[in-house]
């Protein structure tokens with residue numbers, strides 16, 4: 150059986166950096182907590198816990214020496230509370246997210262109506278919104294953008310994981326609304342690169358395996374895209390879930406993993422496939 154492994158499978162730059170910063174901090178501080186789970190991978194969260202890195206959900210629950218801020222950042226209010234609580238802060242906010250927060254502040258300061266293309270409930274979006282001092286509208290779709298007011302100075306940015314097609318369409322809608330439009334493309338290509346690789350491999354194989362947390366939206370989306378190609382696709386978290394019967398009559402299998410899937414889980418799956 151031939152195995153095609155996606156080059157982009159696994160950690161993106163920001164998640165890899167955040168995880169490494171947390172492990173490094175575990176060597177420095179006696180007691181360490183992350184503000185929310187550092188990563189959407191229950192197996193990696195367990196590994197972090199084994200190194201003494203516990204999860205707290207709010208700043209006032211933190212009872213350790215230091216707190217790790219995860220890759221999608223925190224709100225300005227949370228950052229203020231963190232600074233006030235007197236604990237050491239290990240800020241693992243992805244630099245791409247920091248840039249989006251800065252553009253939000255700059256545009257707002259300059260009097261633009263800030264339009265943020267993204268999912269309103271997502272912590273990264275809530276963080277970015279909090280840095281804009283003025284009026285902000287979060288829009289998820291072109292239909293929502295149609296509701297924006299006319300003849301305003303509009304500044305538009307995106308959640309880092311948005312699709313470029315959705316961003317482009319919403320920018321076009323905004324062009325119809327105003328003659329004064331400022332655009333910062335804050336999309337990071339980690340998501341699109343993984344999606345393009347997954348679709349390309351799914352088109353070449355009999356069966357596709359997508360590895361990553363069931364709570365990871367980007368992993369679930371990868372599995373969905375592979376299925377849309379008409380390829381038999383299984384989303385698994387660990388090698389233990391793989392059923393050898395899936396591979397009967399399969400000549401080629403494709404393998405990819407979400408941006409929050411650690412390398413050790415991919416390695417375990419590769420080793421399991423190699424035994425079939």
Ligand code: SF4
Nearest residue numbers: 161163243245309337
């Ligand atoms: S997806 Fe992009 S912006 Fe988000 S953490 Fe990864 S590298 Fe950073």
